[in-house]
Amino acid sequence: MSEVSERVLSSKVSDYVGKKVTLKGWVNIRRDHGKLIFFDLRDKDGLVQVVVIPSSSGKAYEAAQDIRPEYVVQVLGKVNRRPEGTINKALASGTVEVEAEAIKVLSASDTPPIDVTTDGLEIGEDLRLKYRFLDLRRSRMQDNIRKRHKIIKEIRDFLDKEGFIEVETPILTKSTPEGARDYIVPSRLEKGKFYALPQSPQQYKQLLMVAGVEKYFQIARCFRDEDTRSDRQPEFTQLDLEISFVQREDVMEINEKLLIYLVKTLYPDKKIQKIPFPKLSFKEAVEKYGSDRPDLREDKDDPNLLAFCWIIDFPFFEKTEEGGWTFTHNPFSAPEPKYMEMLMKKENVGEIIASQYDIVLNGFEIGGGSIRNHRPEALEKVFEVMGYDKKTINENFGHMLRAFSYGAPPHGGIAWGLDRLIAVLQSQETIREVIPFAKTGEGRDLMMESPSIVSDKQLRELGLKIGK
Ligand code: ASP
Numbered sequence: 411m412s413e414v415s416e417r418v419l420s421s422k423v424s425d426y427v428g429k430k431v432t433l434k435g436w437v438n439i440r441r442d443h444g445k446l447i448f449f450d451l452r453d454k455d456g457l458v459q460v461v462v463i464p465s466s467s468g469k470a471y472e473a474a475q476d477i478r479p480e481y482v483v484q485v486l487g488k489v490n491r492r493p494e495g496t497i498n499k500a501l502a503s504g505t506v507e508v509e510a511e512a513i514k515v516l517s518a519s520d521t522p523p524i525d526v527t528t529d530g531l532e533i534g535e536d537l538r539l540k541y542r543f544l545d546l547r548r549s550r551m552q553d554n555i556r557k558r559h560k561i562i563k564e565i566r567d568f569l570d571k572e573g574f575i576e577v578e579t580p581i582l583t584k585s586t587p588e589g590a591r592d593y594i595v596p597s598r599l600e601k602g603k604f605y606a607l608p609q610s611p612q613q614y615k616q617l618l619m620v621a622g623v624e625k626y627f628q629i630a631r632c633f634r635d636e637d638t639r640s641d642r643q644p645e646f647t648q649l650d651l652e653i654s655f656v657q658r659e660d661v662m663e664i665n666e667k668l669l670i671y672l673v674k675t676l677y678p679d680k681k682i683q684k685i686p687f688p689k690l691s692f693k694e695a696v697e698k699y700g701s702d703r704p705d706l707r708e709d710k711d712d713p714n715l716l717a718f719c720w721i722i723d724f725p726f727f728e729k730t731e732e733g734g735w736t737f738t739h740n741p742f743s744a745p746e747p748k749y750m751e752m753l754m755k756k757e758n759v760g761e762i763i764a765s766q767y768d769i770v771l772n773g774f775e776i777g778g779g780s781i782r783n784h785r786p787e788a789l790e791k792v793f794e795v796m797g798y799d800k801k802t803i804n805e806n807f808g809h810m811l812r813a814f815s816y817g818a819p820p821h822g823g824i825a826w827g828l829d830r831l832i833a834v835l836q837s838q839e840t841i842r843e844v845i846p847f848a849k850t851g852e853g854r855d856l857m858m859e860s861p862s863i864v865s866d867k868q869l870r871e872l873g874l875k876i877g878k
Contacts, residue, residue, distance in 0.1 A: 413486075421455035421502040426489045433458060433485045433508060434516070436547070437477050439527055447474045451485060451508075454552070458503040459492075460485055462510045473513040480519035480526070480544075486512040535842070540856040542847055554844045558832050560676055562629055565649055568668050574625040574651070579614035581607060581631070590634035593644070601873035607633035610825055612742060613810060615652040616782060619821040620813045627651040629828070641840050643829070644853045651779075652823030658746075658765050658781050661822050662689075662720055665769060665777070673716060677835055683708060683717040687769075691723040705773030713837050719770050726753075726764040727795060734797045735759055739766045741792055742810075743780035744822075753788060759795050765822065776831045779824025786814040 413430040423431060435453035447462040462474040470487075477483060487508040498504035524533050526547040538545040545551060566576065585592045585606035592606040608614075610632045618626045630650040636642055653661060666687055673680055688706065695702050702724075706717040726745055727735040737743070745753050749762045765781035783789040790811060793803045803811070829841040842848035849855050869875065 419455045420451065420453050420458035423458050423489055423503045423508065424506045427491055427506060428489065430486060430488050430511070431508065433460070433487070435482070437479055437481045437483060440477065440479060447471070449474070449477065451483065452547070456502055456549070458501070459498075459507040460487065460510050461507050462513070470510040470513045473515070474510065477513065477515060478519065478521070480522050480547075481515055482517040482519070484514040484516055485510050536850065536856055539842075539848065539850060542857045546846060551843070554832075554836050554838065555846050557676065557836055558844055558846075561672060561832055561835070562828075564672055564675055565627075565629070565668065568671055569625075569627050569651070572625070572664065574627045575623065576628055577618055577623065577626050579608070579611040579618075579628065579630065583608050583614075590636050593633045593635050596872045596874055598872050609634050610648060611650050612740070615650060615823060616742060616810070616818075616821065617813055619652055619654045619784075620816065620818045624654040624819070626653075626823075630825075638852050640851045641842075642851070643841060643845060643849055645849075646841070646845075647828045649777075649826040649828050650823070651825070652821060654819040654821045656781070656820070656822050658722070658767060658822065661779060661781070661824055662767055662769075665824055665826075666718075666720075669718060669769075673835070680714045680716050680835070681712075683715055684719075687718040687720055689720040689722055692721055692725070693723065695721050701773075702768070703770045703773055703775045706770075707772055715772075716834075717772055721768040721770060722766070724764050724766045724768075725760065726762040726766075726792075727759050729760075735795050737764075737792065737796065739764060739778060740780055741796070742782045742789065743792075744783040744788065750788065753791050753795070756791060756795055767824070769824075769826070771831065771834055774830050774834060775827070776834070777824055777826035779822065781820070781822035784814060784818040784820050786811045786818075789814065 414426060415432055417434050418426060418431040420433070420435070423433070433451050435451045438450035438452040438457055440447065440449040445464055449460050450457040451460050462471050464471045485508060487510040489506050490509055492505055492507050522544055524530070524537055524541055524544055526544055528548065529550045530538055530545060530548050546555065582595060582605040585594065590609055592609065594604040594606050597603045597605060611628060611630050615626050615628070628650045630648045631645055632648050633645050635644065670682065670685060673682055683706065690704070692702055695704055702721050704719065706719050707715050709715055723746070724738055726738065726743065728738050730736050743764045743766055744750070746763045746765050752758055752762050766778065767780065768775050768778040770776065783792065789807070790803060793807065829845055832844040833841045836844055838844055847855070847857065854860070
């Protein structure tokens, strides 16, 4: 009998009927059937059933007595067709089983604090997050992280073909006004000064347009220090994108094309309710559905139905509690062209409509973007409406105004909340199910136990003192 000494994965075992193969992986479930011992061996591709018979397997049988769930083992055995009636159609290896001849324990396991053989939804989430390295072993979570990889890969391939390039932008950057609180990082070399973690790469991507990149994207990590919300994470991932020489409809069109491509390529069982995606004005959406992210699904019980829609024509400014004005979405947005004059004159600012577009899926806002103010004097007007004086504008946005004074192309873009999109596509209840190392709703990493205190020495070096 020929022997295959290099490792064979569970998904490929059925190609080796009648041969001896080596398997490596985790003991998923072990079942003692009187004399026979069965266990499922789990690897990255799935499960394969191993059977240990006392008479034919000698030492293997002794070894099998000791192995327990989550042990890492190596099995040498013969691939047999399963008897009719015991075929398991749910497994790639379901037509075969491996009769063990030798079993070697590569690594033992303590009794796992959580069951990894179920979908895990019956387990308290704190425990799952604390033992995330175990939690990720379950097939539902493996599917989530593997599909996440595929989605990101397809995005990259699609955009590359469309002439985009991916450019990394800094994580240590400067505080920007994007509506949320910044995470800040103290500078050791310049005591008393701070970097901020990016709420999004907004300014850098616009500077890349000034730099002549024309078609940029990035799978970008963003950080927002927001108050506890059950389905928010302090750090999350965006597909961030920016294009030069475009109008609102161009950006919407390429994004729509990409979303349709992803669903058709990776989720052929899912149905997009309406193509092209419906477009609703903010006013229409609120009047008709009472929300600017309406769930337009005709059948809400159908997990495979995807109802995308665009929301456009948002008001640019809204009143602040103090009676001034602030932006509704993004201070870098341009107004819709016919409102440009109103902005320049700072007249009837409550009526100015922004070039903003949001993309909504099944009631979730999965992205948003706009055409930008590429003329420095228009951008300056936005800040003036918001009540910033010249000095503040210069301190905070001098670099943008300066850049825009050296030939900035008209440009616009969008960012998707990738975690949310993946959660919807994977039919998962929360974004934590599709973020491999998620934090709790309170922003804690229960596995690493962060945030955590740092040593006095570290604080001293940074010139920091913790207040009472
Ligand atoms: N930077 C914006 C955001 O994170 C998206 C955009 O306008 O491109 O919401």
